Amino acid sequence: MANSAISVTGLRVVRGGREVVRDIGFATPRGRITGLLGPSGCGKTTLMRSIVGVQIVAAGEVTVLDHPAGSPPLRRLIGYATQNPAIYADLTITEALRYFASVLRAPMSDVDRVIGEVGLADHAGKLVGALSGGQHSRANLAVALLGKPELLVLDEPTVGLDPVLRDELWALFRRLAEGGATLLVSSHVMDEAARCDRLLLMREGRILADDTPAGLRERTGTTDLEQAFLRLVRETEVSPS
């Protein structure tokens, strides 16, 4: 794909002596939300780690915003929210974000902006260690938004959130994409697939489908994306490639 945000060819990753990403190739468009969906353990986090450049890979090429994954110019262009929040429990949300803003050399004015974006303005003075699980993961997401990165790689950002908060976060993701950001968002909840512009469906270290939600529905003859995923799984089981 010309001018793609992320371009991956022939990627293989071995973890714990097992190939967990198996010859993956795809390209994602800029300024769009790409959903990375698949069951637990299929390799989503490993693929994201390869994209942000923190994973040792066995083979393949990963190009991000026209740079090789992990290269220094990408440091300030990518926001990465891991599944396990890595923010200090003994700081308040504001203090934690100020700390990360200085490390990332993002403007201090970003701190209030990102706290507001993730809906934590009323809790900004609370200690991170005293937050609920959902508040904690939103604080983690706020860190990834500092500095307005061009690419956001978000590993299951809505896990454990109630439907109202999930809806608010997806509205935020849409606003960020409309503002020109590119988002790669992983989930194992298929009802989030419909909110994406493009989908990468993953299973057992491979990409089963790289399509739009509409294209996937058409191809599988079902309106339900969960059913579409199941049909693709059955197809590949019948005719393994």
Ligand SMILES: Nc1ncnc2c1ncn2[C@@H]1O[C@H](COP(=O)(O)OP(=O)(O)OP(=O)(O)O)[C@@H](O)[C@H]1O
């Ligand atoms: N540090 C590690 N050492 C060895 N194997 C690992 C390690 N981390 C993950 N794996 C294995 O790699 C495979 C892919 O894991 P990964 O975390 O990428 O999956 P995932 O799709 O993100 O899962 P989840 O949705 O549960 O987060 C799994 O089989 C997992 O057991």
